[in-house]
Amino acid sequence: MTATAPPFVVDAAVDDSGTAASRPAPPRRRRRSPLAATAAWLRNGGVPTFLMFVPLLLTFGYFAWWPILKSLILAFQHTDLMTEPTWVGLRNFERVLADPLLWTAAGNTVWFAALALLIGFPLPILMAMVMAELRRSRQISSVLVYLPVIIPPVVSVLLWKQFYDPSESGLFNTVLGWFGLGPVGWLQDPVLAMPSIVIQATWATAGTATIIYLAALMSIQAELYDAAEVDGASVLQRTWHVTLPQLRSVILLMLLLQIIGTMQVFTDPFVMTGGGPENRTVTLLMLIYNYAFLSGDFGKATALSLLLAVVLSVVSAVYLRLTRKWSES
Amino acid sequence: MERIVTSVTTTLRAIVKRPEAPEESEDRTNVSELDRTRRTVRIAMGILAVVVVLGLLVVSFGPLLWLFKAALSTSQDILKYPFEWWPSGIQWQNLPDAWSQIRIGQYLLNTVWMAAGCWFFGLLVALTGGYGIAILRPKYAKAVNVAVLATLFIPGVVSLISLYVTVLDVPLIGVNLVNTFWAVWLPTAANAFNVLLVARFFDRLPRDVFEAAKIDGAGVFRVFWSIVLPMSRPVVGVVSLLTIVGSWKEFLWPLLVLPSPDLQPLSVGLYRISDTAPTSLLMAGMFISVIIPIGLFLLFQRQFLRSAGQAGAIKG
Numbered sequence: 001m002t003a004t005a006p007p008f009v010v011d012a013a014v015d016d017s018g019t020a021a022s023r024p025a026p027p028r029r030r031r032r033s034p035l036a037a038t039a040a041w042l043r044n045g046g047v048p049t050f051l052m053f054v055p056l057l058l059t060f061g062y063f064a065w066w067p068i069l070k071s072l073i074l075a076f077q078h079t080d081l082m083t084e085p086t087w088v089g090l091r092n093f094e095r096v097l098a099d100p101l102l103w104t105a106a107g108n109t110v111w112f113a114a115l116a117l118l119i120g121f122p123l124p125i126l127m128a129m130v131m132a133e134l135r136r137s138r139q140i141s142s143v144l145v146y147l148p149v150i151i152p153p154v155v156s157v158l159l160w161k162q163f164y165d166p167s168e169s170g171l172f173n174t175v176l177g178w179f180g181l182g183p184v185g186w187l188q189d190p191v192l193a194m195p196s197i198v199i200q201a202t203w204a205t206a207g208t209a210t211i212i213y214l215a216a217l218m219s220i221q222a223e224l225y226d227a228a229e230v231d232g233a234s235v236l237q238r239t240w241h242v243t244l245p246q247l248r249s250v251i252l253l254m255l256l257l258q259i260i261g262t263m264q265v266f267t268d269p270f271v272m273t274g275g276g277p278e279n280r281t282v283t284l285l286m287l288i289y290n291y292a293f294l295s296g297d298f299g300k301a302t303a304l305s306l307l308l309a310v311v312l313s314v315v316s317a318v319y320l321r322l323t324r325k326w327s328e329s
Numbered sequence: 330m331e332r333i334v335t336s337v338t339t340t341l342r343a344i345v346k347r348p349e350a351p352e353e354s355e356d357r358t359n360v361s362e363l364d365r366t367r368r369t370v371r372i373a374m375g376i377l378a379v380v381v382v383l384g385l386l387v388v389s390f391g392p393l394l395w396l397f398k399a400a401l402s403t404s405q406d407i408l409k410y411p412f413e414w415w416p417s418g419i420q421w422q423n424l425p426d427a428w429s430q431i432r433i434g435q436y437l438l439n440t441v442w443m444a445a446g447c448w449f450f451g452l453l454v455a456l457t458g459g460y461g462i463a464i465l466r467p468k469y470a471k472a473v474n475v476a477v478l479a480t481l482f483i484p485g486v487v488s489l490i491s492l493y494v495t496v497l498d499v500p501l502i503g504v505n506l507v508n509t510f511w512a513v514w515l516p517t518a519a520n521a522f523n524v525l526l527v528a529r530f531f532d533r534l535p536r537d538v539f540e541a542a543k544i545d546g547a548g549v550f551r552v553f554w555s556i557v558l559p560m561s562r563p564v565v566g567v568v569s570l571l572t573i574v575g576s577w578k579e580f581l582w583p584l585l586v587l588p589s590p591d592l593q594p595l596s597v598g599l600y601r602i603s604d605t606a607p608t609s610l611l612m613a614g615m616f617i618s619v620i621i622p623i624g625l626f627l628l629f630q631r632q633f634l635r636s637a638g639q640a641g642a643i644k645g
Contacts, residue, residue, distance in 0.1 A: 048549035049465045053473060056458030056524065059450070063516040064480045067488035067495050074491055081497065130381055132358045137378045143630050144385035146637060147393070150626045152578045154596040155615045158603055159396055162407070162612075171395070171411040203388070208637055215638035222357030229361055238359050264486050267580050271600055285486060292490050293585070302490045309487040316482075 074302040081298060092303035102304070104279050105287045111194055112269075112283060113262040120202035120209075121258060125251065127206075128213035129243065142211060149207040157271040160200040161187070187273050190280045197281060201268045209254055216250045217243065252323045259319075260312055284308050393619070400424070400616035404608040420609065427613035431606045435591070436598035437617065440577060443594050446510055447576035448569055450518035455568055456561065459527030460553055464539055474528070481521045492516060493585055512586035517576060523568050530564040531557070567636040570629060577622050 032040075075092055079085035096102060131141050148156065163171040164186035176182030186196040220243065228238045244251075266285040269275065275282035284304065292301035364370045399407045401419045410416050428434040461467070462474045496506045496516070506512035534557075542552050558565075580596045587593050590601070595618040603611060626633050 045549050046467070049461065049467050052457045052461040052465060052549060052553070053469075054457075055450075055454045055518075056461070056473070056477070059454050059515055059519040060477060060480070060521075062495065062499065062519075063492060064488070064519040064521070065476065066500065067491040068480075068483060070491035070495060071487050074494065081494070129359070130377065133360050133374065134378050134381065135356075137382050139630075141381055141385055142634050143627075144382070144389045146634060147389045147623070147626070149637070150574060150622045150633075151393070151619050152580075152596050152622065154580050154600050155396075155619055158599060158611070158615060159392055161603075162399070162608075163392070163411075165408065165411075167408070169409045169411065174411055203392075207389075211634055211637040217358065220358075225357055225359060225361065229363070235359055235364070243359055260484060264484060271580075271603075285489075288486070288490065289581075292493070298490055298494060305486050305488075305490055309484045312484045312486075 071302050071306060074299055075306050076299075078299050080296045082296075085299075088299065092299045093307070095300055096304045096307065099287075101279065101282065101287060105282045105284050108194065108279075108281060109263055109265065109283045109285075112198060112265055113259055115195055115198040116201060116262045117255075117258065119198055120206055121255065123202070124206050124209035125213055125247070127210045128217055129239065131210070131214055132217040142214065145210045146207040148204050151204065153204060153267045154271055156204045157200060157268055160203070161272055164196055188277055190277050193273055193277060193281050197268050197272050200272065201262075201265070204268075209258075212254065213247065213250065216247055220246045256316060256319050260316065263308070263312060393623075396612060396616050396619070399609070399612035402609060402612070407608050407612060423609050423613035424617065427610045427617065431602050431610050431614055432590070432598065433595070433614040433617050436593060436595045436614075439592055439598075440594040440596075440618070441621075443510055443513055443579075443583070444573050444576040446514035447517045448572045450514045451520060451523055451572040452565065452568055454518045455520070455523035455527045456558070456565070457553070458524045459531050460557055462524070463528040463531035464534070464536075464552075464557065465549065477521045477524050480519075481525070489581075496586055507586050508589050508592060510587075510592065513576070513579070513583055516582070517572070517579070520572070523571065526568060527561070527564050530561065534560055566629075566632055570625070570632055570636060574622055574625070574633075 074085075076087060076089060077085040078088045078091070127145065131138055131145070134141060165171065165173065166183065166185040166188050167173065168177065168183045170183065170186075172186065173183040176184060184192065187193050224242045224246065225238055228242050233241060264285055265283050266289070269281040269283055270286055270289070273281045275286055285308075288301045288304050288308075291297050291304065360370065360374070365374065395411075398414060401421065401423055402415055403417045403420055406413070406415065406417050458473075458477070462470050462477075496512045498505060506515070538556060538560075539552055542556055547555070577594075578596070579594070580600070583594050584597045584600070587597065590598065593601070595614075599611070599614055599618065602614075606614070
């Protein structure tokens with residue numbers, strides 16, 4: 001009878017049935033014949049248990065794990081998906097690095113990430129801190145803050161593209177007109193195009209970060225504030241000495257996630273400007289897209305993907321190492 | 330790698346766990362009750378509340394209100410009078426025109442169908458996988474768990490091209506999924522965050538229930554169907570909201586794998602026609618496409634906001 005054995009422990013039945021109990025229990029595992037092991041596995045529901053993993057194993061196998069390996073193959077092949085792929089060694093990487101547009105795109109992407117940090121990173125922290133102090137209006141503010149996040153990115157970008165209409169009667173230009181300024185060609189101006197995209201992207205995504213910070217703020221222990229208050233700390237001092245240190249781990253993680261996310265930006269510039277004017281808003285992911293789906297050069301596209309991924313992984317590893325040291329100290 | 334995974338997962342766990350903390354009991358924030366009894370503080374807090382809500386109304390809701398206005402305006406009004414309410418009258422005709430002339434109806438149907446499949450397969454993978462990893466726990470569960478988590482830490486850009494190549498010619502089966510919804514449903518189902526979410530939820534369920542059921546002779550499937558599923562309503566809700574809204578927002582992937590306009594969802598369809606369609610119809614189409622996600626959000630705002638803290642951290 002296996003019914004009394006602890007359920008879900010695959011080995012239990014076999015271990016109990018042997019002579020193991022009479023011996024002074026050596027830490028070594030007993031050898032079993034493969035046949036007995038298989039029988040025990042079957043008896044303990046090994047097959048239905050494995051079947052439960054099948055959907056996960058199939059989808060992840062095909063669409064998560066295999067593509068990662070496939071990238072490592074594709075990057076070293078020349079393939080246009082029509083003819084038989086040929087091995088070309090490091091040629092794809094050489095061709096990527098020799099593309100003058102690569103450095104433009106890399107510069108643009110870093111510029112986008114930097115602007116997004118500057119505009120979009122402190123804002124949610126500040127917003128959450130203010131919202132945490134609200135009582136009756138906290139729920140309504142949370143709903144309003146999160147509303148833009150729900151809107152599909154393409155709709156958000158197309159809407160803002162309309163706002164950035166360069167004519168005098170464009171929405172933002174009308175506002176500028178009230179102050180006797182403009183009109184400005186927001187997306188047509190090589191200098192203004194990227195900041196304009198970043199403002200839209202910040203509008204569309206800042207709500208998520210705000211809600212995350214708000215949740216973190218609401219879980220700070222009241223005793224910490226009480227103690228600081230008893231010691232005579234003002235609200236600003238409490239913000240500096242209690243709130244920010246308590247938020248530190250969340251802030252550090254969000255910073256990393258934002259950098260990784262913005263370095264892979266695609267939809268916003270792709271729909272807003274298509275990379276123009278003068279390639280000022282071409283990003284690395286758009287370049288990958290162009291290599292693969294405009295030039296049909298899948299090897300080159302994968303090589304650039306791998307390069308970007310390696311850079312991002314190195315940045316993350318260094319970042320996590322550094323911040324862990326700070327957190328421990 | 331292992332160390333990075335553990336260090337990030339501990340932080341993630343901290344975030345995932347947070348909403349379960351007793352949030353309602355203690356409402357002490359930076360400004361204390363004592364502070365709030367002071368008159369100047371109370372006036373300041375009142376002003377702050379008004380400023381925040383009004384500011385958010387303009388910034389967050391304003392663009393949507395404008396979209397509503399534009400959806401019912403003539404193209405001329407949209408382009409010439411951005412701050413006037415319908416100088417040429419309300420154009421209700423825009424909505425049915427957009428529905429049929431620029432095929433918003435078709436795109437909406439495609440989006441619903443795409444979202445439904447993503448929802449079904451996403452739940453299937455997350456629930457069965459989470460059950461296996463957190464409750465059944467065979468020997469290989471740990472390895473599977475690590476392999477699933479590892480995909481969270483590999484930048485998505487690595488597999489964009491190779492995923493497309495895989496979908497073009499699925500290994501071993503040799504099928505081409507391009508221009509079928511399977512090309513969207515199956516890859517989005519391989520979502521490590523959903524599996525993590527479900528597994529963490531199952532981890533906290535009382536194990537004696539499953540053990541008792543097992544002793545009573547219930548098999549693996551029976552336990553899943555009659556005990557685990559009924560207990561997992563909260564996590565099913567969270568994963569459902571995340572997958573439905575997530576697939577509604579999807580753009581690049583459907584753009585790649587659904588080149589046929591007959592299958593494209595709203596995001597891709599709107600992008601494709603954005604340069605050629607009349608502005609008024611485009612705005613009407615955009616308005617139609619935000620109604621369902623916003624309606625869902627307003628209906629389930631608490632669930633959304635609670636899961637936002639858990640999910641946003643990854644999706645970034």
